[in-house]
Amino acid sequence: MRLSGADIIVRTIIEQGTKTVFGYPGGQIINVYDSLYKYQDELRHVLCAHEQGAAHAADGYARATGEVGVVIATSGPGATNLVTGIATAYLDSVPLVAITGNVPSYQLGTDSFQEIDITGITLPITKHNYVVGSAEELADTIREAYKLALSDRPGPVLVDVPKDIQIAQCEYEPLSPVCADQKKPAKDVRIEQAAACINLSHMPYVYFGGGLINSDAEEELLDLAEKIDAPIGCSFMGISGVPTDHPRFLGMQGMHGHYASSMAMHQADCIIALGVRFNDRVTGNRERFATRSQIVHIDIDGAELSKNVSPAHALRGDLKLTLQKLLPLLEPKEHPKWQSAIDQLKNDERWSMDRRDGMTPRNVLLALNRYTGGKLPVATDVGQHQMWAAQTCVFSEKRRFISSGGLGTMGFGMGAAMGAQLATGQRTVLVTGDGSFGMCLNELATAVHERIPLVILLLNNGVLGMVRQWQTLFFDKHYSNTVLDRATDFVALSKAFGADGVRVTDLDGLDSALSTAFKSDGPYLIECIIDKDEFVLPMLPPGGSMDDIITKVGG
Template identity: 45%
Template structure:
């Protein structure tokens, strides 16, 4: 009788180790976090894990760094925090990822299962708190479900319209011992079947249009469909406008690109939208900042709407033709040759007439000119991450955008404090790339503690801090729409930002005259490791043009500084 082989002894590991093995199986190499009591078993397991942990100085920094990492790399960003305040400090970064469709998995420690619901120390219902701002969420109560839950969470974060997923891990589940079993592989979702009849209707509309316009958004970046978009506009000749987050889908210097539309969009883009007879909306959602007064947005245009998310179709503007599907597959099928020579000439004239000038008078530093110069001096593959405010709009207007994932900005949530941690995530996800953070004196104070993280890991982020001693965008609105009744916007008691950065151990210097700009930018780009350039600008400088609230996009205010004659 032949002896039967003995079954292999299952490997016994803790739930925390199973969590990290499951993350490794998803290709995770870097996580951002901050330890604490309930998440401590996971931090103990990290000691033996190949996953690199980046210790931030505030959990919001962890969520925003994971957010930036995901935007720049296209991979799922991962952040860790403990229960209670650690978990609640992640909420802003999770909401930012949700509104901007960023794939992210947030893992929070939780009090032991038997304490849940007892108001235990550092207990909050983070699942309930985050329900409106995640694609899905889990509380893992069975340690044997850890590997499968992680795999499912990553699939949900990536698929369709990406977004954040929360995993809440009670401390006793992380400490429990289990027989290790890797997750069973999940079959990929079948591709969405394209409606061929809808494609034909779209082609008929395009071919018969006289003034068509491509209106593009961040969905182009999610789908990595920039090449397909560029091929379509070049073959068809159809002009292109972009949302804030869609900038770079077509390069800024492309002759068919008219600029950003909306509240701080270019005159060419806004005029073209209002005069178009067909809007081909690709990966955009008719956001209020893009449309202005919605009832008067593109009043004569029919709409073709292409998106992966059916929930966005006809949500705000009825689409005569809508097609859900993969944009790289859809866009080539819309390759038509409409007769639009006159329309192209009109759009080119609007584009020529609305080119910004950078020869503002005086010796003070003109922020748009500095940003344009920096974008031209930086390497072509440089990534710029913005905070929120006037400087954010100046980057959108004046940077020479080359690709969507080279421009990171908080669009839906408008998160002040986004810039430094997001840039940190980019630099760690894209080593070797030049990463520039453009911030303001209001925004940078929101997460300035992350300068310590930059210093600890020598993350080579180049920070340009535009300092107008005010909450500039709020001040501008109070000036224009609240009869100059300025309320709580004065930041004239700012610290010396260069001295502050040096206290963190980061190279820093200040400039306040135009003749200092070029050498300062060269020094900034040449510095190894992190560096901060503090730039004093006019406290009264405003962002132009501007579409006032409840106003159609073509009715723009524009009081750009009078420029000196070219000689």
């Protein structure tokens, strides 16, 4: 059939199985919006308040499902507003396709109204990007974008479509949805060498990240830990990859990781690292990181294997397929001494656990856990609240923790929570702080309009808590520009947007607020007042090692 370029864009998105897209119209994408109008029964478009929110929403949609998230924006400022959202997806390996309009081809390069070189701008934050040269290339370019976004290590792809290409007509034949490139295990010889190394270990530690979730390899991971009698820890991006209450799971490790998890990794003689990239927030000082251990590093992205640490065994390949080949080569082991050392670490952690009463961040999040039951998506923004959520929230299903790890994007949560809700159909929680929420709270308008059942748990301490924490510890309490001291009434603000909300100052109030919120039809905001001097602990000082861990502040 003969269609316009704009129709082809929308038909191809539908053909690829996407049900919901996010975006914002404008002059150079107006033809695509006309096609969205035409095909509105087949594709839902969620109009966001700002392109950044739309990009985060598409990202949240993708994180919650593993499918491609799609965001649409106009040229110029519409496109540049996507940049933070695309970069967020890039750093966390999220499959995202961004479609931008641009001025007609014959005007490109002339600084026309709302013209910007968005492919140039997004070159370092996309896996690949395109300027479409003709309507004939359009459908295949979008298909290729989907394929690239999903294949190997997922990531964002941008397709820039000049307006004349949206108008031009050509033949379109629907095809079936693309699949990611075929996955391959690591080379046999590498797997054999790695198995020999693991078989010699007496204190193994299995460490996984977001790559495990992308590879659907949680079953193989648990089999591995069981067979070699190892504890399991994860990076921030691995959270929700295995059930929080699994007996072998010690939790997240790293700068604000669980004490037992970080310590066990530090003491292990063999770290089996699955789909992680040994980020600086994980290793601290790399010279002093895991000096006693052999690292077996498996990742689908070969460039990760020589980037941050030098593993003894580097295996490039899909985790699931590689683990399936590795498992039969491993000898079943029991390490009672190692397990009792782990138990001791767990005891130490329990001993130093925050047991205070009242509105502590931990108590607020424990109350939340009773309502989510570990099954519902929990999105966060970035800062102290994010780390508290990472430490305290429980998950029994994967892809339920939606948070910006690599880029650490404040303002991510509101859009991402909407995207996760629309993708899963489940009531979704946003844990946020007064700083982060202030950045993109305009998306409350979208959540109200779309009647998205969101529970917004706003931890209000009146300060930019994470930066303040650093100022307390490392900058002689010079609280430069971290005291917000704003007059914002978050409950009134929520009402002004057409949502409901309540302010709570104690745990009883919180419980009844949660019970209302979890029955609410649309978004519901709970403002929890917490103390400005709450700390995220433990803390590994930046550039430090496990010997420098801070578990207590002040008396």
